[in-house]
Amino acid sequence: MKKVLLNAIVTVLVSFFSINSLQAQVLTHEDSLANGLISRDNATIISGYGEARYTYDTKRKNAEANLERVVLFVGHKFNNKISLFTELELEDALVIGSGDEGMKGKGEVAMEQAFLKFSLRNPANYFVAGLFIPRLGFINENHLPATFNGVDRPFVEELVIPSTWREIGVGYFGTVKKVPGLNYSIALTNGLNSQGFQNGSGIRDGRQLGSKTQGTSLGLSGSLLYYIGNFRLQASGYIGGTTALEKRVADSLLLNSGPFGNPAEMYEVNGQYTHNGWNMRALFSYVNIPQASAINRAFAHNIPNSLYGGYAELGYNLLFHKYQNEKELIAFGRVEYMDLSATLPVNGIQNDANKQTYIVAGLTYKPIKGVALKADYVQRMTGALNPALIITPFPQQVPYFKNNGFINLGIAYNF
């Protein structure tokens, strides 16, 4: 009976895929290239990336292993001008609310991108509409784990620039014909939600991420990206309203509403130089929340008027002269500094733990393209935690370490 049932299921599945193959070709990149089918209409492309890590905390003498993320990319080309891009992400292996054999999941499932792309006559110029990542910062767009050094993304690009920052909206990405390598973008998306802003994480928790966004606030962003010789240079900016409430509620909380009510601004510049196995990168970002006092009055999250951060990284591929880029062993070092409460409104409370310095050093080994084995050491140094911010101290509270070290091991892939 089981055999019959199995045969039936196989037959149904084979029939299903046979029927669908008449309408769409499911291809990997290699298949599509080898067969030259990518130029056909109705082609579907599958891609993805993922990373896992092990971290040892040298002060707390504790360790954590985690499947950070597995992302599945599915793209579909409807015709030569219109394509669909989607990225489905599973973070931390098991989602909240699910469990197996008594284990409780702590992760989440999210759509990282889901947008339609409309190409113009010059295919390098195109519109996007849907859930997409505006060009803000470096890692935000280039976050594939096998392409950056270190098990962690640069901390500045998580806490000052809240990567991965995606919102719903429309965007235009273009190139300047007269200047090869010069790209620009402009995007209009839904705004942030200031109710989510937290002391110590900037605007990160105010992202709405395409999940039933609230309010009439909008976010306007733009960027210039220039590839010139061995340099990659970028400047970008964002301004957006942060009141994600209907006007009646916003008025009752004395918050400005509307498209750019109680705005947050973010500016960023970064540069990268790559040559002969060397890779250097520097980034600086500044966030301004001019009406932080009104947001604090409404939600009491002790957010600052401004925060900023930057980092510089230097890496060298020790195998460059033997294998070029086919096999890589990159030794790298990175220094990061950020002040997540640089200036405070009158109702803000200082917390020196927000002044953070990170020194990261490690190795990235790539036996083949698309696969990375990583090892690094992170030294985190901060100011003192303001005890006044802990309203009801727990008697056995774990001490706050101003100076702590972490040993990280990681694996990453993308295909």
Next chain:
Amino acid sequence: MNRRNFIQKSCATCIGLTGMGFLLQSCSTSLPVFTAQVNKKIMTIPVSKFQELKTNLLLLRNNSLEYDILLVKNNDGYKALSMECTHQSASLTPTTTKIICSAHGSQFDLNGNVIKEPALTPLHQYKTVIQNQSITIFLS
């Protein structure tokens, strides 16, 4: 390091990098774009176009193509490279020294080989033949 120093140093670093880039590549010029005719999946370009436009790189465009084609003249002859990124099919931007993907940062050399991930495979290359002072590119 105090805040003022940090901002000053960070800005100086970024401005310095920008300035160096402009200085080193200030002679950069745009690549000529040529609207080429396609007939029965064959594209034809006069060899004289390279001399006429004083270039070794020609960007070929046609409404029936989803991606431009970069025609590269080198010592071995002519290479016709599809400007489709092999990572996630974004359209590529060629410069005089390399081909770049502004979507995720992949880079290729002028032979189509990957020089920077996330792209893993070389660019698709079309077969080319020189016939009667014309370069014929076979698109199928």
